[in-house]
Amino acid sequence: MAKYNQASVTEKNLDRLAYFLTSEIQQPTLAAQIPEGAHIFHGSYADLELTQANVKMAAAMLIEMALGIYEEAPLIMLYEYQSGQQAVIDLGTDDKKHQALELIEAFQEQSQQEVAVKINELMAA
Incomplete structure (x- = not known):
């Protein structure tokens, strides 16, 4: 798994956010597509490291929301697909939320089974 600085x-996220806000103030194009309270991640065809790091952070945040660590909120990515051209991508779709819950439930079930085996081994000894 790649490790990111x-x-x-x-720093890149803050730069991208400042650029986006300045652009939207001058000529609104995407702001209406961003739900209130959304966590905004940035990505770009020209910066794979930033894109991958933010997708990884969004996935972790989605799992943390499913666990109740974070309050549920929209997760979106402002993705630059061409120079100066951006689109809004929903990173927290219902399917993704369902996958996160299934992952957590599978882990819980596996943990319970492992503990039950250990308890049975102790009881049999």
Whole structure:
């Protein structure tokens, strides 16, 4: 699994957010597509490291929302698919939320089974 320089990713995210906000103030194009309270991640065809790091962070946040660590909120990516051209991508679709819950439930079930085996081994000894 790739390790990313968190300071670099954070700096890039802040730069992209500042650029987006400035652009939207001058000529709104995408702001109406972003749900209120959304966590905004950035991606670009020209910056694979940033895109991958943010997809990874969004996936972790989705799992943390499913666990109740974070309050549920929309997760979106502002993806630059061409120079100066951006689109809004929903990273927290219902399918993704369902997958996160299934992953957690499978882990819980596996853990319960492992503990039951250990308990049975102790009881049989």
